[in-house]
Amino acid sequence: MMDIDDVQVMPIEGSILMRMLRYVKPHTKILIVAFFVLILATGANVLGPILIKVFIDNYLVLHRFPYVPLLLLGATYLGLNIATALFNFTQLLLFQKVALLIISQLRIDVFNKVQQLGLSYFDRTPSGMLVSRITNDTESIKDMYVSVMSTFVQNIVLLIGIYISMFFLNRQLALFCVVLAPIIVAIMALYRHFSSRIFHLARHRLSLLNAKLSESLQGMYVVQAMSQENRLRAEFEKINHAYRSARIRNIKFNSLLLRPLIDSLYLLALILVLGFFGLHSFVARVNLGVLYAFISYLDQFFEPVNQMMFRLNSFQQAMVSSHRVFHLLDEDELAPVKEGDQLPSITEGEICFEDVSFSYDGKTDVLKHISFSAKPGQTIALVGHTGSGKSSTANLLMRFYPVVRGRITVDGVDLRQFSDEELRKKIGLVLQDPFVFVGDITSNIRLGNTDITDEKVRQAAQFVQADTFIEKLANKYEEPLGERGATLSSGQRQLLAFARTMARDPKILVLDEATASVDTETEEAIQDALLRMRQGRTTIAIAHRLSTIQDADLILVLHNGEVVERGTHQELLVHQGLYHKMYLLQQGGRAVPENYMGA
Helix, strand or coil, X not given: CCCCCCCCCCCCCHHHHHHHXXXXXXXXXXXXXXXXXHHHHHHHHHHHHHHHHHHHHHHHCCCCCCHHHHHHXXXXXXXXXXXXXXXXXXXXXXXXXXHHHHHHHHHHHHHHHHHHECHHHHHHCCHHHHHHXXXXXXXXXXXXXXXXXXXXXXXXXXXXXXHHHHHHHCHHHHHHHHHXXXXXXXXXXXXXXXXXXXXXXXXXXXXXXXXXXXHHHHCHHHHHHCCCHHHHHHHHHHHHHHHHHHHHHHHHHHHHHCHHHHHHHHHHHHHHHHHHHHHHCCCCCCCHHHHHHHHHHHHHHHHHHHXXXXXXXXXXHHHHHHHXXXXXXXXXXXXXXXXXXXXXXXXXXXXXXXXXXXXXXXXXXXXXXXEEEECCCCEEEEEECCCCCXXXXXXXXXXXXXXXXXXXXXXXXXXXXXXXXXXXXXEEEECCCCXXXXXXXXXXXXXXXXXXXXHHXXXXXXXXXXXXXXXXXXXXXXXXXXXXXXXXXXXXHHHHHHHHHHCCCCCEEEEECCCCCCCHHHHHHHHHHHHHHXXXXXXXXXXXXXXHCCCCCEEEEEECCEEEEEECHHHHHHHCCHHHHHHHHHCCCCCCCCCCCCC
């Protein structure tokens, strides 16, 4: 398990913020309208204290109460408040609409990026941590656009309006309030500096929490079968406690540096303003309306400051999340893609491995100098103990990993020159543990390929004899399937995978322990289907049960990543090497007759 505190604190560069702002560009027109409405709302808002100042100085203090002017003044004040509410509603709606459009696009970009990553990236990255980046981190960025940016824009515009009104009332005091701006900016910078590690740590621990949750859910059968509930509960509790501790540290930090500090600054400013007017009253007359308006503006000045300070919490989380998301978007460990400008096609299915070596980590070779050829229509079987390199050989043929040392060709053309579409269409893969998507039987066989009609779906199912169990289902081919096909048996899921592969009529078949999850009765029922599947197709069959590959044209015996034996079933038995020992083990240790010619 990853260290709970093993987190690298990355500096939040201005480039991250600029990159986030690039997502705003497609919505410039809406934002211009929103900004214009925001200016109107701000203007209506800051004019309120000016009207009250006029009422106090021109009417209240002088004890003058003319009906018509006061009625107009009151109606104007009421109209400004109504206009402020309407303008604020409109600009808030527009800003948040843009924010949701932006985050929707960002989520799509992240999801598309994940689809393009190479399997080597997933080998070393827990799926739960990826889920955390796609969900929790993008949700935090959504808050950045929905609440933080809109709040900052609104309040900055409001502060500018307040400054203009202050200068209109009293230049000296307005200049004093200008001095407050750099102090507030310094406080914000101080907050961001000290809170950065706390947010990084909290996000890291939340990722670990999601990873542990994902692992527990995916392995629930093993968890319950092996009585691992207490152990996993303890591990989950440890990570959850660490995440809670990080969040508490964040709350303590916010409680100290946000509201109390700004409130103290506000009280200091209020004392200075009142002191200024108090001293001024000894030498000249003080307009009460101006005093009221200034105190009102001072209060309005610090309210948006407080809002921005509170939003700094969300801002800091969003910047940390943005760094994590953009780090994922910038990941260059992509799945291998086509090289060159040619567009070759797979027509025959001839496969050739030429001195291929491979390592997952760049240090330890799992394949060493693998060479073999498979003629069109031949079946090549790969056998060997766990970790011998069988699945790695198939992974390279499927181009899940790049071939760096050696060369693989199909029909004499380097594997790297084929397009992904050509490879996935012409090479069919059936895994030991087939994946079933949420949907129904038909959608799981078709997998979104519109070229596969309902008739082809039924023909493929009949070809592999999957129609035997499908016809018994309540809704037949429209039978709904849950996550991972939990309502089907392992054998039924395997048959569904066979039908899915055959519906595409591939030239090459890769069977990775394709019958390992099938019971003996079902295995016997699909052997004929496998024989028909292999007719006219080059087949690479990874097998644990040696009985399923005795008729292979060539059997390669792998050990520690090397081909140590090769030949037909009969030739390898006569050789009495590793294959012979494996066969004896599966036969219960019985000796093989000298004149044995195969089952």
